[in-house]
Amino acid sequence: MRKGLLLLAGLLALAGCGDLPQPFAGRPGATAQALLAPPPARLAVPVPEPSKALLPAAAATAYAGAITDALVAREVPAVAGPVRRGDWRLDVAAERGAGVVTPVFTVDDPDGKPQGSVKGPPVPADAWSGSTPDALRQEAASAGGLIADLLTQIEAIRRRSDPNSLVNRAPRVAVPDVTGAPGDGNRSLALELRRLLPQQGEMVQATPQGADFTVAGTVHTSPGPNDTMQVDIEWHITDAAGHDLGKVVQLNDVPQGTLDGHWGDVALAVAQEAAGGIKQVIDKQTGAAASAPPAGTAGTTVAAPPAGVAAPASPGGTATPAAANP
Numbered sequence: 670m671r672k673g674l675l676l677l678a679g680l681l682a683l684a685g686c687g688d689l690p691q692p693f694a695g696r697p698g699a700t701a702q703a704l705l706a707p708p709p710a711r712l713a714v715p716v717p718e719p720s721k722a723l724l725p726a727a728a729a730t731a732y733a734g735a736i737t738d739a740l741v742a743r744e745v746p747a748v749a750g751p752v753r754r755g756d757w758r759l760d761v762a763a764e765r766g767a768g769v770v771t772p773v774f775t776v777d778d779p780d781g782k783p784q785g786s787v788k789g790p791p792v793p794a795d796a797w798s799g800s801t802p803d804a805l806r807q808e809a810a811s812a813g814g815l816i817a818d819l820l821t822q823i824e825a826i827r828r829r830s831d832p833n834s835l836v837n838r839a840p841r842v843a844v845p846d847v848t849g850a851p852g853d854g855n856r857s858l859a860l861e862l863r864r865l866l867p868q869q870g871e872m873v874q875a876t877p878q879g880a881d882f883t884v885a886g887t888v889h890t891s892p893g894p895n896d897t898m899q900v901d902i903e904w905h906i907t908d909a910a911g912h913d914l915g916k917v918v919q920l921n922d923v924p925q926g927t928l929d930g931h932w933g934d935v936a937l938a939v940a941q942e943a944a945g946g947i948k949q950v951i952d953k954q955t956g957a958a959a960s961a962p963p964a965g966t967a968g969t970t971v972a973a974p975p976a977g978v979a980a981p982a983s984p985g986g987t988a989t990p991a992a993a994n995p
Contacts, residue, residue, distance in 0.1 A: 710779070712745055712820075713752040717761040723770055724763070728800055733761065735806045736774075739813025745820065755779050759816065763797070764788075770797040772808070774816050776823060784827075787819045839870055840951055843877040847886035850928070857932040858886055858902075861940035862947075869948045882914070882954070883907050884947055897922045904943050906950045915950035917943045 716733045719726045733749050736759070740747035752758050758777040763770050772789035789812035796804065844866065847858040862884065863873045877883045889901040904917040919939060928935065 710746070711753070711756045712740065712747045712759055712776075713756040714740070714747055714749050714759045714761070715751055716749075721762045722772075723765060723797065724800070725798070728805065731802050732800075732805045732809065735802075735809035736761065736812065736816070738806070739809045740816060743813060743817045745817055765794065766791065768794055770794050772812060774812065774819070776816075776819060784823045785819050787815045789815060839872045840881045840955055841874060841879060842866055842871045842951070843874050843880035843883040845875060845877070845883070845885060847888060849890075850888035850932075851890060852928050852930045852932055854888060854928060854932045854936065857936035858888075858939055861936045862886070862904075862944065865940050865944045866947070869944060871948075871951065881909055882951055886943075892925075893922045896925050898925050898927070900928065902939060902943070904947055906947060908954065914954055917946035917950070919943060 714733050714737045716730045717724070719729045722729045722732065724732060737747045737749040740759075747759070748756075757779060758781075760775040760777060762773045762775070764773055769791040770793075771791045773786060774789065775786040776784050778784050789808065792800075792808060800808070844859055844863045847855045849855070850858060859875075863875070866873045866884075874880060883906070885905045885907070887903050887905070889903075891899045891901075893899040899920070899922050902919040906914045906916065908914055919942060
């Protein structure tokens, strides 16, 4: 449901390689590509009871579908229909006021516990009870943004309340030895990347046991024109469950035999240009770029977990964009 995003890694202008070849220094050859994330938990939108929604049965069904469409348009994994085990739930109700009806949306977690609610724009009472499909879609489109913002606030609070959440601690990143490189590249590339990633805030280890992410480097070489060799370096980032999260790709041509022995400063240049792209992919997964909840909206309430109690694991999966997942 989520589209893959292409993240252009900002490349550093590198120097200090002396008389050694600098095939990877200062050249825009690295891109960080975020891949399709594992499917997140669903947000079920069951048809509300007509008496609770203050709508006729047919209109209540149409309204649930319109709300679902509005959320899907905002990349929320919403599904109209009954709640299944493990689903989050959006309950739709309405309150009658002085000549108006105000829809109320409540988000329940998979245990059935309310996590927050928000009120939609009020609608004249006669227009609400006699709503046409087009009018319901228009009202749902207005409410969709409010619900998506509510989901973002719920997710931010739950992440920050969990001491084991990656919002509250540095990610553990495994960088095993690279494979496929000529000369001493397999070891040199891994050592340089292990040295650089901690400077960006990651905790680095050589083996994947207990790691949140693994960065596996592979090198492919092929003959190039004019006595050159094409070097293709790919850094694949996976999570603890082995799901592909993204990759950083570096392509360059070097003179034949350049990398058959000691890589030296070339390995440093490669690692420096790759590290930024790797950080982008990891930050996207941890929510580091947007860990604070948005400012509160009038009519919105969010349930905070009890003090000292870790929140359950987030159902939003990885690579959570703003207002995307519960």
